[in-house]
Amino acid sequence: MYSTCAPRSNEWTRSPAEFDFRSDTVTSPTPSMLAALSNASLGDDVYQESTTTNALSTRIAKLFGKEVALFVLSGTMGNQLCIRALLEQPPYSVLCDHRAHICTSEAGATALISQATITPVIPRNGLYLTLEDVKKHVIISDDIHYAPTKIICLENTISGVIHPLDEIKRICAFAREHGIGVHLDGARLWNACSVPSSPSLAEYAREADSVSVCVSKSLGCPVGSFIVGSEKLVAKATHMRKLLGGGIRQAGILTAMAEVGLDEVYLAGRLEESNVYAKQVEAAWVRCGGTVTLPVDTNAVWLDLEGRGVSLEIWQQVGEDIGVKLGGERIMCHFQNSAEAVKRLEDVMKEACRRADTVGLGTERGGEDEVASKSYLRSKH
Numbered sequence: 001m002y003s004t005c006a007p008r009s010n011e012w013t014r015s016p017a018e019f020d021f022r023s024d025t026v027t028s029p030t031p032s033m034l035a036a037l038s039n040a041s042l043g044d045d046v047y048q049e050s051t052t053t054n055a056l057s058t059r060i061a062k063l064f065g066k067e068v069a070l071f072v073l074s075g076t077m078g079n080q081l082c083i084r085a086l087l088e089q090p091p092y093s094v095l096c097d098h099r100a101h102i103c104t105s106e107a108g109a110t111a112l113i114s115q116a117t118i119t120p121v122i123p124r125n126g127l128y129l130t131l132e133d134v135k136k137h138v139i140i141s142d143d144i145h146y147a148p149t150k151i152i153c154l155e156n157t158i159s160g161v162i163h164p165l166d167e168i169k170r171i172c173a174f175a176r177e178h179g180i181g182v183h184l185d186g187a188r189l190w191n192a193c194s195v196p197s198s199p200s201l202a203e204y205a206r207e208a209d210s211v212s213v214c215v216s217k218s219l220g221c222p223v224g225s226f227i228v229g230s231e232k233l234v235a236k237a238t239h240m241r242k243l244l245g246g247g248i249r250q251a252g253i254l255t256a257m258a259e260v261g262l263d264e265v266y267l268a269g270r271l272e273e274s275n276v277y278a279k280q281v282e283a284a285w286v287r288c289g290g291t292v293t294l295p296v297d298t299n300a301v302w303l304d305l306e307g308r309g310v311s312l313e314i315w316q317q318v319g320e321d322i323g324v325k326l327g328g329e330r331i332m333c334h335f336q337n338s339a340e341a342v343k344r345l346e347d348v349m350k351e352a353c354r355r356a357d358t359v360g361l362g363t364e365r366g367g368e369d370e371v372a373s374k375s376y377l378r379s380k381h
């Protein structure tokens with residue numbers, strides 16, 4: 001039997017993520033990443049025989065100024081391995097921003113894997129945690145009612161906002177003074193380090209005991225994160241990775257792509273493009289009479305849809321009509337968007353505002369609860 005199917009369009013040459021603003025996780029492997037597969041080592045990484053993985057891990061450790069790096073399957077796994085490795089014996093707790101991924105979006109893994117409770121803190125400045133926030137909520141006490149803080153988990157960027165290095169230094173000095181470990185969820189630390197005159201990855205990493213950084217966001221890789229830290233910490237994390245079923249056999253297939261992402265996206269300065277797109281998106285929204293709810297430091301733009309009278313229902317519908325993928329009020333730009341995609345997003349904004357001005361937000365609100373309950377609008381990953 002011969003297939004009668006027409007040849008499929010080849011998504012390997014043009015990213016399917018071009019008109020997708022839901023997240024930077026939608027970036028997809030570039031042709032040179034796929035080409036790199038043919039040179040990947042096929043050694044077994046559980047036996048530490050993946051030369052591609054070993055070489056990249058050494059490079060990543062150097063880039064972050066830490067002793068060792070370990071490739072793991074996801075940002076969630078990276079965070080949870082670091083948290084587990086920093087902790088010993090409960091009772092204890094982890095302090096973090098209330099929006100932190102470990103608090104909102106890791107399915108309660110910290111409770112399950114590390115038996116730790118979380119102390120979620122709302123930053124007083126509305127942007128990022130300060131030492132004053134930490135001091136107010138940290139638990140340093142022998143009182144048997146409490147679970148003492150043993151880790152402060154920072155996230156940078158946090159909702160696209162850069163956590164300034166000076167503030168991180170203040171918090172980490174305090175943590176060290178009190179024997180509290182610091183984990184940095186640096187899923188998007190690449191983005192924080194892609195703005196003019198930013199500190200380096202190593203300067204941020206120096207402050208923390210462990211850092212996790214994703215190659216599956218913004219860089220275009222399909223899978224994976226690295227964690228970095230001391231030899232002792234990473235040895236414990238490697239053991240836990242195996243326990244959780246995260247040992248990877250021919251990991252070189254994945255790390256060969258990660259290496260291209262590092263060289264041809266991050267080090268080539270391509271994340272700066274996503275920051276430029278984000279500024280253009282903000283400007284377009286302002287032209288429509290809108291405002292943003294957080295500063296646009298990097299690649300995330302938080303639109304105040306409600307403030308402009310645009311319901312989520314209208315927003316999503318217009319996105320579908322015009323052919324732009326949207327995830328609610330957060331616009332996430334990435335290097336695989338294009339000038340054409342930003343222009344099309346502006347068309348969405350204009351049309352959504354036109355429809356909202358015609359029908360009024362009040363009329364549409366009936367449907368808003370239903371739409372807001374859909375998980376794709378709530379997911380912020």
Ligand SMILES: Cc1ncc(COP(=O)(O)O)c(C=O)c1O
Binds near residue numbers: 025079185381
């Ligand atoms: C800040 C942050 N940390 C960690 C993660 C988890 O990454 P993964 O989806 O690879 O588990 C995400 C995912 O979006 C994230 O946004």
